[in-house]
Amino acid sequence: MESSQLTSATATELIDLLEGETVSSVEITQAFIQRIQAVDQKVHAFLHLDEEDMIKQAKSSDERRSQGKSLTRLDGIPVGLKDVISAEGQPLTAASKILENYVSPYDATVTRKLKEAGAVIGGRLNLDEFAMGSSTENSAYGPTRNPWNLDCVPGGSSGGSSAAVAAREIPLSLGSDTGGSIRQPASLCGVVGMKPTYGMVSRYGLAAFASSLDQIGPFAQTVEDAALLLEIISGHDPLDSTSYPSHVPSYSRELKAPLEPCKLGLPQEFFGEGMDEEVRKSIDLVIEFYKSKGFEMVELSLPSTDLSIPVYYVIATAEASSNLARYDGIRYTSRSEKASNAIDVYAKSRGEGFGEEVKRRCILGAYALSSGYYDAYYLRAQKTRTLIRQDFDQAFEQVDAILTPTSPTPAFRFGEKSDNPISMYLSDIYTISTNLAGLPGISVPCGFSQSGLPIGMQLIGQALNESKLLSIAHVYDQEHNYGRKAPSL
Numbered sequence: 001m002e003s004s005q006l007t008s009a010t011a012t013e014l015i016d017l018l019e020g021e022t023v024s025s026v027e028i029t030q031a032f033i034q035r036i037q038a039v040d041q042k043v044h045a046f047l048h049l050d051e052e053d054m055i056k057q058a059k060s061s062d063e064r065r066s067q068g069k070s071l072t073r074l075d076g077i078p079v080g081l082k083d084v085i086s087a088e089g090q091p092l093t094a095a096s097k098i099l100e101n102y103v104s105p106y107d108a109t110v111t112r113k114l115k116e117a118g119a120v121i122g123g124r125l126n127l128d129e130f131a132m133g134s135s136t137e138n139s140a141y142g143p144t145r146n147p148w149n150l151d152c153v154p155g156g157s158s159g160g161s162s163a164a165v166a167a168r169e170i171p172l173s174l175g176s177d178t179g180g181s182i183r184q185p186a187s188l189c190g191v192v193g194m195k196p197t198y199g200m201v202s203r204y205g206l207a208a209f210a211s212s213l214d215q216i217g218p219f220a221q222t223v224e225d226a227a228l229l230l231e232i233i234s235g236h237d238p239l240d241s242t243s244y245p246s247h248v249p250s251y252s253r254e255l256k257a258p259l260e261p262c263k264l265g266l267p268q269e270f271f272g273e274g275m276d277e278e279v280r281k282s283i284d285l286v287i288e289f290y291k292s293k294g295f296e297m298v299e300l301s302l303p304s305t306d307l308s309i310p311v312y313y314v315i316a317t318a319e320a321s322s323n324l325a326r327y328d329g330i331r332y333t334s335r336s337e338k339a340s341n342a343i344d345v346y347a348k349s350r351g352e353g354f355g356e357e358v359k360r361r362c363i364l365g366a367y368a369l370s371s372g373y374y375d376a377y378y379l380r381a382q383k384t385r386t387l388i389r390q391d392f393d394q395a396f397e398q399v400d401a402i403l404t405p406t407s408p409t410p411a412f413r414f415g416e417k418s419d420n421p422i423s424m425y426l427s428d429i430y431t432i433s434t435n436l437a438g439l440p441g442i443s444v445p446c447g448f449s450q451s452g453l454p455i456g457m458q459l460i461g462q463a464l465n466e467s468k469l470l471s472i473a474h475v476y477d478q479e480h481n482y483g484r485k486a487p488s489l
């Protein structure tokens with residue numbers, strides 16, 4: 001089989017080939033490594049690739065299979081990791097200079113689960129430094145480019161994870177989403193990306209940005225593949241005190257059950273100013289499609305929506321300033337050579353090691369938490385966060401899921417927003433409230449702009465009901481399959 005046939009296949013198709021003994025995991029893995037070697041100079045999705053280790057893992061998988069001892073369906077399938085997810089013995093930079101020489105001493109829970117499933121862990125994927133950003137322009141190692149147009153950003157912060165899947169450099173990948181960092185890059189790169197309910201996937205071994213918002217989730221070409229990866233990584237973990245003690249259904253199997261048409265909410269606050277015309281047209285077609293399938297559209301209101309960005313930038317920066325205090329020039333990190341006393345070690349190592357956006361957020365967060373300001377900023381933000389959640393609670397009394405665009409515009413050009421933090425922050429306007437409310441959200445490709453850039457729709461579901469959310473998304477995806485289109489590189 002041609003190597004390009006392997007790299008353009010979905011994970012589900014690759015599994016069929018493996019199960020039919022048409023190809024081996026070594027052949028699949030080699031095909032992806034070749035593809036990375038051929039196109040990643042242009043895309044720059046990868047920060048690190050351990051080819052030898054991947055082939056070794058693939059060989060073990062083939063041996064297991066030949067003995068009839070495959071571990072799960074995912075056995076032998078390559079999965080890339082955003083460079084904030086620990087994998088023992090592999091570097092983890094968080095795209096920051098400060099972690100330039102850091103090697104993870106242990107596996108994140110998601111990595112352990114993938115290994116136990118037999119997946120081939122492949123490559124470290126680029127991002128905005130410490131996952132702060134929406135374009136990967138904040139990576140200390142240079143940006144990732146959008147495979148559909150190399151002059152455009154892939155979105156962020158998980159831009160490497162989305163671009164790698166879009167460029168067919170890897171069939172599946174994991175990212176993290178604190179305010180949209182899985183869904184927005186998925187949308188801008190034309191792939192599926194999902195943020196699970198807060199607590200569904202363990203955060204153990206994830207370099208923390210904002211702990212009350214961070215969730216790890218899958219990228220794939222199709223909803224079906226995303227469901228498969230999600231069921232492997234989900235589940236309670238005693239090592240993460242916020243992980244939810246619930247049973248994980250087989251999402252990929254439940255996807256096959258017929259879905260009764262249900263009710264989708266259209267929040268008026270998401271359909272106002274600022275939405276690109278082409279995005280609006282694509283979403284209108286999505287609405288028409290669901291109606292034609294018997295779904296009912298319900299116009300509703302989420303009145304606190306306009307508060308979500310300010311609330312997020314108080315809470316996320318406050319948590320970040322505390323989480324990032326651990327990078328102190330003593331543990332984990334490189335130490336400034338200019339330091340001559342203890343205070344210097346701390347100040348200079350951080351000053352040299354962190355990029356501008358990370359510094360901005362640490363300062364903003366420390367300010368919001370400082371005495372005298374705590375009540376005015378942090379406490380108020382927390383109270384407002386409750387209002388945002390209550391909006392969703394009320395909406396879900398009427399509907400089964402909420403439908404919105406994922407991003408107000410298709411991919412933008414490099415430099416277009418990087419000088420103006422506020423305009424960059426606004427690119428997450430449709431995704432952030434989902435994190436504040438702890439709900440699951442998925443971005444599914446739903447068309448292309450006239451200039452050939454992907455457009456994505458977002459479906460937001462009820463907490464802990466990823467099954468239904470995936471099924472609703474699958475109804476659309478299986479008939480349109482926009483994520484199966486590949487850019488020419």
Ligand code: GLN
Nearest residue numbers: 131132133178179180181
């Ligand atoms: N773009 C948002 C930010 O800069 C969200 C990032 C994320 O989800 N990690 O904070």
